[in-house]
Amino acid sequence: MPMNRVQFQPGLSMREFLSLYGTDELCEAALIARRWPRGFECPRCGACQARTSFNRQGRRYWQCAGCQYQCSVLSGTLFEASKLPLTSWFLAMQLLTQSKNNVSCLELKRHLGVSYRSAWLLKHKILEGMRLAEADRQLTGRVEIDDAYLGGERSGGKAGRGSENKIPFVAAVQTTEDGLAHLVCLSPRRFTNKAMEDFLARHTALPLTVVSDGLNCFLVATSAGAVHDREITGGGKASVLNEKFKAVNTIIGNVKTALTGTYHAVKFAKYAYRYLAEVQFRFNRRYDMRAILGSLLSALVHAPRRPERGIRVAELRR
Ligand SMILES: [Zn+2]
Structure with missing residues (x-):
């Protein structure tokens, strides 16, 4: 049987993943590089200069020189208000991008050692990022x-x-x-x-x-x-x-x-649009399994913040 080039390409191994994103500092630096590749940009007024930057509770903050707004790299994004450490977010992203089939919330709960509710919310925020990244696919x-x-x-x-x-x-x-x-x-x-x-x-x-x-x-x-x-x-x-x-x-x-076996039927109908987006996101990036996590990072750090209520809302039927 001929070797399938897509299936046999090297992905991002767990060892490499840990060396790149194994600590909160590494994860934060990766997000900063994705969100502000040319340096700080105020999410409120768009000014590109910070008056000062400082650390608060282990997180780096900037104060805008224009409007004085204080923010971290997570402010205003899907990461905002999450109680989970960035390392859990990154591990979930790695699992969701490197697996061939969709990963269930139960599997995610076990891998991350968090409650089912936290795993569900984390997963759906990541799926929302995937959906937004694919929303204008032509x-x-x-x-x-x-x-x-x-x-x-x-x-x-x-x-x-x-x-x-x-x-x-x-x-x-x-x-x-x-x-x-x-x-x-x-x-x-x-x-x-x-x-x-x-x-x-x-x-x-x-x-x-x-x-x-x-x-x-x-x-x-x-x-x-x-x-x-x-x-x-x-x-x-x-x-x-x-x-x-x-x-x-x-x-x-x-x-x-x-999708078979990953989801319960009732909940599945409500969020089918996100589960389909998950399959679509991975399929359209299958040629480069090493770059797929970076692509997801960009999607998430540019996706606007959504409170839990917004994440739990089903999409309107078209
Ligand atoms: Zn500003």
Whole structure:
């Protein structure tokens, strides 16, 4: 069997991770470098000069020379108000980025030695950072699009399209010319014309060739300026076996493998948009497993602060 270059590439080993981020000081320095690569910038007024900097409770603070605002590198970000040490945040980020499948809150709780509630909140803040990093993802060129459902299979019984209690999501995959998956976009939404127009406007760019099956809402691709390569398969097994949809079917399979067994069904529906973003974030960075943690750090340190209440809110259905 040929070696898979993506699967066998060296990631960030635990030994390297500890030498880079094993102490609070190292973690803080990494965040400063990501947030202010050209030096301090006041999050309130944008001034680039600090009047002074000082230590308070083991954390470095700056006082802005313009508006006198005092802040640390965590102020105004997703890290703000967290009671967990930075080393726990970094360890959670390492686990969530280096694992192939999604890591459950229970696993995280065990690895970090924290309460379930702390693990849940930490994980969802990190997932929120991943979601924001992928929020403006755009696909172009040849894009396979399909409707997919979490919690149900596509053949047999009351499954697939029209089934109840399933979470519908759009799976779109930008491929190379010979049909290999390159980038993905996974978006929970209903399959109406309006929802699909919205998806295409936000997540695709011309030139665009949409490869889809017969589902009517995909017809809006033409009015969005795309070439529509439509193959009516009737859904189900015929569609799954069609070579034309190989990339998107592989991705849908990966999503199900990554998510099955990691989450309880009820809570899953509420936060599906974040779990899908987690799969998408990792997939779109799979070529460079050593850089993925740095990419997540940048996302988190630029993500605005969200109190626990905001993190617990489900996304509005589209
Ligand atoms: Zn200021």
